[in-house]
Amino acid sequence: MHLELTRVVQGSGRLGVLRGLSRTRPHHSLETPGCLLYTHLGSVPHLTQDTLHTLKDLPSVTQVTLSDIAEHQEVLESFKEGFRKFAGLHDTVLYCSLHDPAALCPAGYTTNKKCTQPDWYTSMADGETWQVNTTRKRVRKSVDRTLAHLDECLLLHHKLPELEEVSVFGVVEGGDIVDERLRSARETAKRPVVGFCLDGFQTGFMEPSVRAQLIAAVTEELPEDKPRLLPGVGRPDEVLACVEAGVDVFEGFFPFQVTERGCALCFRFDVTPDPESAGRAPPAVLELNKEEEVVRNGNVNRDDQTQMTPFEINLKDKRYEDDFGPLVKGCGCYSCQNHQRAYLHHLLVTNELLAGVLLMIHNTSHYLGFFKALRAALASDQLELLKRRVMEAGGRESD
Amino acid sequence: MAAPMQCGVETQSSESSMSLKKALTAVSPLTLRIVAECPVTKARACELALPHCTVSTPVFMPVGTQGTLKGITVDQLESLGCQICLGNTYHLGMRPGPELIEKANGLHGFMNWKRNLLTDSGGFQMVSLVELSEVTEEGVRFKSPYDGKEILLSPEKSVSIQNSLGSDIMMQLDDVVSSTVSGPRVEEAMHRSIRWLDRCIAANKNPDKQNLFAIIQGGLNAELRRACLEEMTKRDVPGFAIGGLSGGEEKDDFWRMVTLSTDHLPREKPRYLMGVGYAVDLVVCVALGCDMFDCVFPTRTARFGSALVPWGSVQVKHKQYAKDFQPIDPDCQCPTCKRHSRAYLHALFKSDTAAMHHITIHNISYQLSLMRSVRQSIVEGRFPQFIQTFMRRMFLSRDQYPSWAVDALASVNITLE
Numbered sequence: 001m002h003l004e005l006t007r008v009v010q011g012s013g014r015l016g017v018l019r020g021l022s023r024t025r026p027h028h029s030l031e032t033p034g035c036l037l038y039t040h041l042g043s044v045p046h047l048t049q050d051t052l053h054t055l056k057d058l059p060s061v062t063q064v065t066l067s068d069i070a071e072h073q074e075v076l077e078s079f080k081e082g083f084r085k086f087a088g089l090h091d092t093v094l095y096c097s098l099h100d101p102a103a104l105c106p107a108g109y110t111t112n113k114k115c116t117q118p119d120w121y122t123s124m125a126d127g128e129t130w131q132v133n134t135t136r137k138r139v140r141k142s143v144d145r146t147l148a149h150l151d152e153c154l155l156l157h158h159k160l161p162e163l164e165e166v167s168v169f170g171v172v173e174g175g176d177i178v179d180e181r182l183r184s185a186r187e188t189a190k191r192p193v194v195g196f197c198l199d200g201f202q203t204g205f206m207e208p209s210v211r212a213q214l215i216a217a218v219t220e221e222l223p224e225d226k227p228r229l230l231p232g233v234g235r236p237d238e239v240l241a242c243v244e245a246g247v248d249v250f251e252g253f254f255p256f257q258v259t260e261r262g263c264a265l266c267f268r269f270d271v272t273p274d275p276e277s278a279g280r281a282p283p284a285v286l287e288l289n290k291e292e293e294v295v296r297n298g299n300v301n302r303d304d305q306t307q308m309t310p311f312e313i314n315l316k317d318k319r320y321e322d323d324f325g326p327l328v329k330g331c332g333c334y335s336c337q338n339h340q341r342a343y344l345h346h347l348l349v350t351n352e353l354l355a356g357v358l359l360m361i362h363n364t365s366h367y368l369g370f371f372k373a374l375r376a377a378l379a380s381d382q383l384e385l386l387k388r389r390v391m392e393a394g395g396r397e398s399d
Numbered sequence: 400m401a402a403p404m405q406c407g408v409e410t411q412s413s414e415s416s417m418s419l420k421k422a423l424t425a426v427s428p429l430t431l432r433i434v435a436e437c438p439v440t441k442a443r444a445c446e447l448a449l450p451h452c453t454v455s456t457p458v459f460m461p462v463g464t465q466g467t468l469k470g471i472t473v474d475q476l477e478s479l480g481c482q483i484c485l486g487n488t489y490h491l492g493m494r495p496g497p498e499l500i501e502k503a504n505g506l507h508g509f510m511n512w513k514r515n516l517l518t519d520s521g522g523f524q525m526v527s528l529v530e531l532s533e534v535t536e537e538g539v540r541f542k543s544p545y546d547g548k549e550i551l552l553s554p555e556k557s558v559s560i561q562n563s564l565g566s567d568i569m570m571q572l573d574d575v576v577s578s579t580v581s582g583p584r585v586e587e588a589m590h591r592s593i594r595w596l597d598r599c600i601a602a603n604k605n606p607d608k609q610n611l612f613a614i615i616q617g618g619l620n621a622e623l624r625r626a627c628l629e630e631m632t633k634r635d636v637p638g639f640a641i642g643g644l645s646g647g648e649e650k651d652d653f654w655r656m657v658t659l660s661t662d663h664l665p666r667e668k669p670r671y672l673m674g675v676g677y678a679v680d681l682v683v684c685v686a687l688g689c690d691m692f693d694c695v696f697p698t699r700t701a702r703f704g705s706a707l708v709p710w711g712s713v714q715v716k717h718k719q720y721a722k723d724f725q726p727i728d729p730d731c732q733c734p735t736c737k738r739h740s741r742a743y744l745h746a747l748f749k750s751d752t753a754a755m756h757h758i759t760i761h762n763i764s765y766q767l768s769l770m771r772s773v774r775q776s777i778v779e780g781r782f783p784q785f786i787q788t789f790m791r792r793m794f795l796s797r798d799q800y801p802s803w804a805v806d807a808l809a810s811v812n813i814t815l816e
Contacts, residue, residue, distance in 0.1 A: 043753040
């Protein structure tokens with residue numbers, strides 16, 4: 001695996017293409033910054049292959065979590081042909097992550113990678129340092145343990161022929177202590193890993209500004225040509241901040257969270273200047289103070305992740321009862337091309353299963369569109385413009 | 400009572416004779432063409448031309464109660480070959496309501512279904528929600544479970560809602576009594592249903608686009624059924640449904656009422672047996688002369704992990720399938736069976752709703768394929784052999800054959816081997 005960088009702007013992020021993702025599927029590549037395809041046991045939530053493939057330009061990497069796999073380890077061992085075939089996956093690269101980013105409780109398991117046969121995975125890590133007031137001693141231990149796990153893991157790769165085709169991502173720990181973060185980064189970089197997973201930065205774990213600084217410091221210590229994956233961060237504003245700090249790959253769980261609360265993503269990400277408003281005062285910027293307060297209090301409020309964000313509309317709201325427009329005007333996804341807000345409203349009010357299907361399709365489409373726009377903005381020096389556009393309040397209400 | 404062609408002509412005004420002329424020259428919203436009739440049983444294979452497309456019968460109609468087929472998109476439903484499905488007047492009348500659906504260009508527009516729709520009148524809810532309802536000559540008074548408000552569902556109101564929904568086939572509001580009830584209430588309901596049929600016919604604003612079907616009642620009483628059949632067939636409706644059955648009555652009584660009904664229904668109009676959906680019931684009732692069927696069972700049972708197959712069902716959630724790497728049915732061509740194994744679906748049920756959708760797709764495919772096979776065998780003159788093969792596949796041995804099915808088939812000259 002190697003990252004071909006096409007553009008690097010200090011403090012603004014990197015643009016590139018990740019190639020050699022899979023030794024058995026060499027034709028796949030992932031444009032960065034990019035996101036992975038989030039699944040539950042290989043299925044994008046609510047979707048069958050038919051509904052999934054109404055989406056164009058799906059991420060070439062499918063993410064499945066370790067806990068999903070571990071639960072079915074015995075079955076996979078009987079099956080013998082690997083997880084990809086077991087799940088009836090389409091032609092995709094398989095990445096096995098440690099945690100389910102959309103689940104509230106992190107969990108760790110030991111499992112045998114042989115029966116899963118992913119293309120890459122993150123090595124075992126000790127990330128239990130998200131509580132405020134975690135001592136320096138505890139954080140140091142987590143860095144040490146994680147490195148030890150990595151070394152064990154790499155040894156296994158050396159020994160077992162079945163793991164020859166499988167790549168390992170090292171995990172950078174260190175909580176919110178700069179020295180430990182730097183130590184973890186430097187030490188992990190010494191090992192023959194194909195990329196880095198920056199753990200412990202999940203939404204809600206620390207203040208966004210602290211996170212940005214720490215990530216920037218960490219990425220300074222990492223080799224330029226290896227990808228940086230940031231789990232647990234999905235909100236568009238946070239993605240933008242983390243791209244600027246040097247992150248390349250994100251998990252794609254955010255559309256699922258939005259779907260589960262009956263909402264549709266609608267934030268704008270087009271950066272072509274609007275002739276109507278060019279020259280006028282910029283529209284109001286979204287108020288983020290309320291959400292930041294929660295983190296400042298020192299309590300990690302993981303419930304953050306289930307609350308509505310400013311980037312979506314709540315279709316259960318009565319105002320959409322007779323709104324016969326698409327979820328988002330101009331959106332080419334199956335849901336917007338075939339259905340109306342009023343119908344989605346009805347499906348949600350009556351608790352119908354189709355709501356989840358249609359919302360998942362739209363939210364995934366919208367989110368992938370955002371990443372595409374992000375890459376285009378980086379290519380043409382328009383990141384600032386994109387940031388402003390994404391944060392526009394009132395962008396939500398445009399019809 | 401009124402002779403068949405007299406619908407809509409009450410005075411001799413030039414206006415009404417103009418509309419009569421119009422009615423005679425307008426294209427009928429329903430035409431039944433009988434393609435083949437089984438020489439042994441009472442089965443027929445037909446082409447039912449409806450406003451949105453032609454439906455091949457015998458047909459099984461999946462039920463999408465609230466304007467959606469439980470997790471399946473309209474594209475998926477179309478791909479499975481579904482030509483007609485159901486919506487429910489009671490539910491949709493409550494939420495989101497007829498005015499909104501009218502604004503959305505009818506139920507077709509609202510759910511974006513381009514083929515045919517059949518709406519039930521709301522009558523069945525009288526039985527299923529009996530705690531919340533009260534029947535009078537006026538109509539059925541319901542207490543809404545959502546906001547406690549009282550609503551009166553009269554024949555006029557039911558037809559009005561169905562006119563707003565714009566379904567291709569509408570059902571009359573009938574006075575439905577549970578098939579386990581006997582006595583004077585059954586007779587009262589039968590007579591009332593006839594009066595309500597007339598009120599429904601009069602209330603239909605779109606007879607040129609929407610077909611109003613009558614529903615034969617009479618419970619399990621042959622005399623009452625006969626009386627109902629005699630009266631209702633005097634009305635010029637485009638089709639007839641056999642109602643008041645499939646509710647928990649003895650199968651031995653059930654099939655006798657079905658065959659009695661088809662004996663007295665016109666040959667050239669479709670016969671719709673309401674609420675029937677188990678594979679054996681479908682095959683037998685086709686043999687008894689029914690053309691159209693609906694049932695929530697296949698889609699409901701799917702959500703519980705029960706996949707329908709020619710030999711019964713595969714309970715995918717059961718432990719025994721955890722390591723079963725075959726598809727649900729190796730011979731099935733549905734998207735689920737072409738890609739997924741029982742083991743994967745078993746595992747997926749613990750993780751995601753998509754598991755239910757996979758089984759729903761399979762079950763709809765199973766039902767529609769079954770009817771296609773039945774139809775093909777009638778067209779090719781081998782329906783009797785089809786029945787034999789079907790029964791052998793479904794049951795482990797001859798003595799497992801349900802006796803009611805054996806008797807019913809015997810009544811139409813089929814001796815099960």
